[in-house]
Amino acid sequence: MTASRSALLVLADGRFPAGGHAHSGGAEAAVKAGRIRDAAGLEAFCRGRLHTTGLTSAGLAAGAALGLDPYELDAAADARTPSPALRTAARRLGRQLIRAARAAWPGPELDALAAAFPRGAHQPVVLGVTARAAGLGPEDAAHCSAYETVGGPATAVVRLLGLDPYQATGVLARLAPEIDEVAARATAAARGGVGALPAASAPLLDITAEQHAAWPVRLFAS
């Protein structure tokens, strides 16, 4: 498949209007708990998130881009997301993404997905179907998903801690080889079908998501 490199840039661009900027990926709770205080803490957080939630999300996205059944993928995503706060966030992000995706790459698969999941499918599933609609492949979807897993928290921590944006970008650049590795693993797993998808999880992200959801005032939605 000759994927369009530019379509990938459009989809992965932080300015793509899919609502991701409102979510910190657990970074807001980690900053409040004092677990992220500086660039080193951000890097350890992002690396852990990448190899857990990031791998799992990238697998779902790659699976959807390969054309695996979205219902099965969405059920697999539910089983991999014990936190209701995170399930709600994933579906809200899925709903926002599909709106932008249908405007950018209109087509029958996205229409069918939107009709099948009026409350939103899990975001990685929507991302994978969007990649298909944009003429991209499973590796592209996995890269996009894995990158979002760390890009979101890095941007959020710049705002939350007043961290130097150059340092935050440095964290992302240092993680780039591992993002490639996670995307490759996720894609290879997705080729084995829904039963072979990764299920890597992160206890603190699940625990703190519920704490964060109970805060009366917060800067980010999750």
Next chain:
Amino acid sequence: MSLRATARIAADADGSLPVLTSDGPLALRRTRAAVPGWTRVTVVGAMSAPLGGDRLAIETEVRDGARLRVDSAAATLALPGRSPEPAAYELRLRVGGDAVLRWLPEQLVSAHGSDLRVRTDVDLAPTARLVLREEQVLGRHGEPPGTLVSRLAVRRAGAPLLDQELAYGPGASGGWDGAAVLGGHRATGQLLVVDPAYEGAPPTARPLGESAALTPLAGPAVLVTAVAPDALALRRILDAALDELAPE
């Protein structure tokens, strides 16, 4: 020499154990149940296993209408072996219609230098109930942990209910000790309660102190996830949750 052993349990509704087969280091004993009407099995022999290269498994079948509690006499200690291969520990649990399984073993301790892959596969009938506790302790007192990868996959009526994999230690991917995963904690565990009665009225999600949370799953089940500085603090959190959600 690395070893292979598969122990087997089958429990019937009349309280009998038509299958109770020990194998190698996995010695099973029928023990006295604290609650009338229940059958209890204790794993008494897994203390010094698994070593590197070992492949151990326990298969448990709780037949329709049976009520079975399985526990263990001591913590399971993963130790390095002579084989460079990781050790494997597989638990295959099937719970039938109107049957109940309480799976409450002691902790799994990942000793320095060990490398263990745990896989727990649970298949539940639609009317089955389950109480399952897992606790992982990273290293014996004051020592760095071994490598531990633990997958828990629960299917109910054939559909996925919970699927999680935890990976810690020197053989895990990076960031496992960072703020997203363990954040310096050395013990982590889960208590899963599956009960069709949750279908209408699931408990509400809530934090349990600073380092644990109670979360209703997408199906009729609740998961308590906890991290703690040590095994004792972890057990305190999970015991309180067990008393609240599924007292014996």
